[in-house]
Amino acid sequence: MTPLLSRLRTPPLALRNVAHGGRRSLAAISGVAFSLTMVLLQLGFLEAVKITAANNFEQVDFDIVLVSPRYEQFYGAGFFPLDRLTQARDVAAVVRAAPMYATFNLWRCPAYPIGQSESNRDVEPSPGPIERWLWGAHLPRPLQRRELFVMGIDLDKNLFHEPIRGRIEAAKDRLRLKHRVLLNEQSHPDFGWQIRDQVRDWELGNQAVTLVGGFPMLRGFAADSTVICSDLNFLSLCRFPPGQISFGFLKVRDGLVAAARDELKARLPADVEPFTRAEILARETDHWVNQTSTGQLFAFGVLVAMVVATVVVYQVLSNDVREHLPEYATLKAMGYSLSRLGRVVVEQSLIYMVISYVFAVILAIVVYRATEELAGIPMRLTAQNLLITLFLAIVVGFLSGFLSLSKLRGAQPTELF
Amino acid sequence: MLPRLIIPLAWRNLTENKRRLLASVAGTAFAVTLMFMENGFRHAMLDSMVNVIERLDGQIVIISRTLYSLADPYHFPYRRMVQAREFPEVTGISPVYVETQSGYWRDVRDGSLDRICVVGIRPEDDVLNIDEVKEQRAALDRPDTAMADALSRSASFGEFAAGQVSELSGHTIKLVATFKLGINSQSNGNLIMSDRNLFRVFPDLAGRTEGDSAVTVGLLRVRPGTDLIALRARLQSALPADVRVLTLEEFMAKERDFWDKVAPVGTVFYIGVVMGFIVGCVICYQVLFSDISDRIGEFATLKAMGYSNLRLLRVVVMQGIYLALLGYLAGLAVSLLLFRWVHEATGLPLDLSRNNPLAILGLSVIMCVLSGAYAARKLLSVDPAQLFA
Numbered sequence: 125m126t127p128l129l130s131r132l133r134t135p136p137l138a139l140r141n142v143a144h145g146g147r148r149s150l151a152a153i154s155g156v157a158f159s160l161t162m163v164l165l166q167l168g169f170l171e172a173v174k175i176t177a178a179n180n181f182e183q184v185d186f187d188i189v190l191v192s193p194r195y196e197q198f199y200g201a202g203f204f205p206l207d208r209l210t211q212a213r214d215v216a217a218v219v220r221a222a223p224m225y226a227t228f229n230l231w232r233c234p235a236y237p238i239g240q241s242e243s244n245r246d247v248e249p250s251p252g253p254i255e256r257w258l259w260g261a262h263l264p265r266p267l268q269r270r271e272l273f274v275m276g277i278d279l280d281k282n283l284f285h286e287p288i289r290g291r292i293e294a295a296k297d298r299l300r301l302k303h304r305v306l307l308n309e310q311s312h313p314d315f316g317w318q319i320r321d322q323v324r325d326w327e328l329g330n331q332a333v334t335l336v337g338g339f340p341m342l343r344g345f346a347a348d349s350t351v352i353c354s355d356l357n358f359l360s361l362c363r364f365p366p367g368q369i370s371f372g373f374l375k376v377r378d379g380l381v382a383a384a385r386d387e388l389k390a391r392l393p394a395d396v397e398p399f400t401r402a403e404i405l406a407r408e409t410d411h412w413v414n415q416t417s418t419g420q421l422f423a424f425g426v427l428v429a430m431v432v433a434t435v436v437v438y439q440v441l442s443n444d445v446r447e448h449l450p451e452y453a454t455l456k457a458m459g460y461s462l463s464r465l466g467r468v469v470v471e472q473s474l475i476y477m478v479i480s481y482v483f484a485v486i487l488a489i490v491v492y493r494a495t496e497e498l499a500g501i502p503m504r505l506t507a508q509n510l511l512i513t514l515f516l517a518i519v520v521g522f523l524s525g526f527l528s529l530s531k532l533r534g535a536q537p538t539e540l541f
Numbered sequence: 542m543l544p545r546l547i548i549p550l551a552w553r554n555l556t557e558n559k560r561r562l563l564a565s566v567a568g569t570a571f572a573v574t575l576m577f578m579e580n581g582f583r584h585a586m587l588d589s590m591v592n593v594i595e596r597l598d599g600q601i602v603i604i605s606r607t608l609y610s611l612a613d614p615y616h617f618p619y620r621r622m623v624q625a626r627e628f629p630e631v632t633g634i635s636p637v638y639v640e641t642q643s644g645y646w647r648d649v650r651d652g653s654l655d656r657i658c659v660v661g662i663r664p665e666d667d668v669l670n671i672d673e674v675k676e677q678r679a680a681l682d683r684p685d686t687a688m689a690d691a692l693s694r695s696a697s698f699g700e701f702a703a704g705q706v707s708e709l710s711g712h713t714i715k716l717v718a719t720f721k722l723g724i725n726s727q728s729n730g731n732l733i734m735s736d737r738n739l740f741r742v743f744p745d746l747a748g749r750t751e752g753d754s755a756v757t758v759g760l761l762r763v764r765p766g767t768d769l770i771a772l773r774a775r776l777q778s779a780l781p782a783d784v785r786v787l788t789l790e791e792f793m794a795k796e797r798d799f800w801d802k803v804a805p806v807g808t809v810f811y812i813g814v815v816m817g818f819i820v821g822c823v824i825c826y827q828v829l830f831s832d833i834s835d836r837i838g839e840f841a842t843l844k845a846m847g848y849s850n851l852r853l854l855r856v857v858v859m860q861g862i863y864l865a866l867l868g869y870l871a872g873l874a875v876s877l878l879l880f881r882w883v884h885e886a887t888g889l890p891l892d893l894s895r896n897n898p899l900a901i902l903g904l905s906v907i908m909c910v911l912s913g914a915y916a917a918r919k920l921l922s923v924d925p926a927q928l929f930a
Contacts, residue, residue: 151826151827154827155823155824155827158820161820166813194654196655228613252802256802268609271609312803345804348803417724417725417888418806420886420887421889424883424886424887425578428578432571435567435571436568439824439828440827447831495812499805500805
């Protein structure tokens, strides 16, 4: 028998069922696609929490970080004596030790239009996310003071990765002058980066500062903006205990990270704790995902979305089998075995899932963009989340197809009439 | 006469096949649950941010001009409250001190430190509407005592109990009682102390004189029947610009507003609710569409019998409404269970009754009617001849 003939004898029924279904298939696919989008969206929210948690440390070039035992997360780092950094340099494997000072401080967010004074607008509700997105930086708003995260560094020990590193290097000489700062280009629009050319009177912690440039850094759930300045400017602008620092970032000779961490732990007093890069990232993620209610709520969101998707998919597929029941009954009468029919059903459900999955991913890209624009948090479609969703789709598709088989068993050719 | 004819038809269409009914209702119920959960998360987040403010007993508050959220408390000098006391309408003033950044509680189990939110009140002022605090206020008056929130995260602090002795930011503190308030996304636990004990732990708040002590929320009680808005405006113009005067409602709205619209978390849950609604519409459309497809012959017969398009549409829409109601009831039951579960797991105040259950009911009905009407387009072109196609 020629291959063509054999293919004619076993037509791809599953595919034809889908293709022939027209509107009905479309409805089924849209139902499944939207549920899968919901799963992707919830996974994206949770991912955003993880991304923002890890992002700060990823901008910094280090192997080991020293933090206070009270360290909670990047934005609540606490402080420890600067001397510990000097002591850390005594460990042979340490090639560089750079301090970072970090705390929250108040930023004078300029009014828009410029020059509008603080008024009775206090009690008016603030504009919603859609309004904010439409207006962007040109949303009319009163003058206000809001907190942002200030990082002070030793300009001679630039500890950032590109691109922030380059921005600091470029502005280095100006940053040495009194009260000169860099502002995050990705700040919340209220902080005024977009209208920087029209604003003169910047203030940080009630002192006049001059903006000498910007740097790109994601903003997360904890801070709506960030500022980088020199250590001396930091100490004069922010209230910080004297002789203390927030982070000590160490570079260590290759391959000696674990050994250096252990040696630091043994040598340094208990008022400071060393963590390797991997350890601190794990700790940071754990804090945001497991210890805060934000992370927990998003995790529940993922769970609920997955259950809903499962129910919807089962519903769609079992409906489909029921609709085709007379046809299956006919096939059965023609001598198709139950297992062969079963294969058709399962194949068909898998085809549905794959098509829906593709639509869901396209939809998710759109919804991710919208969320990023509206909420200002980083939404990334990671390979892991794509795979999780695909896996869920296929398992659920397979199971639902399988569960619908019981219906086939009872399919009687006589039901046709 | 007419409704009686239509209702049974829609109802019977829906309930004819029990297993199918179960599947349809389950689909709708899950869409309803999805909306409940996302909306519930959003409300829980917002409610938890105002849980302290909500329990304050007063009508007008004075806050620092800088304060934009109670999670990052900024303070103003107590003397502004004394100035406000000069107004004849003001019958009482109570300062409330909040410290969220530098309070660290030592877990008695392993000695680890965790940040905790500390609220300071004058034990002689009855300002917090929490039953346990009202009853045990006198005990706070003793030196180095505090009351702890039993709903605090036990993973961070262990289980709080009266009589426990531990350390708050380096000071030995004895817990005299527990109360139930609840945590939020910015803090994992709460302590209530007397102002004097608070000043001992956080001397920065005490200031050099009583007039300098750093108040976070200045609570004013006013004579009943006073026009709050007018008084607020007069107070605002009389007091220096370093403070802002708001009614308690305005203060609460301002705090919710910040977390709802300015902070990213609010927006994210909002998107979740909208997505839940869309998914719900798609599910209902699916259910009703396949039902109509199955019964196209019956509908064609009805049409041949003289039913108008409008009447057929009404049958489908009624079917959608029944589906919405059944799905809503089932979804409500599932949500109740889930709410309790999430509440126990996170300590956030997930309360169904504060979650506009009626608004969700409205949304469910809109969802089903919309998708029913859309699915019913097919009926407009239905031809009795199709019966024999």
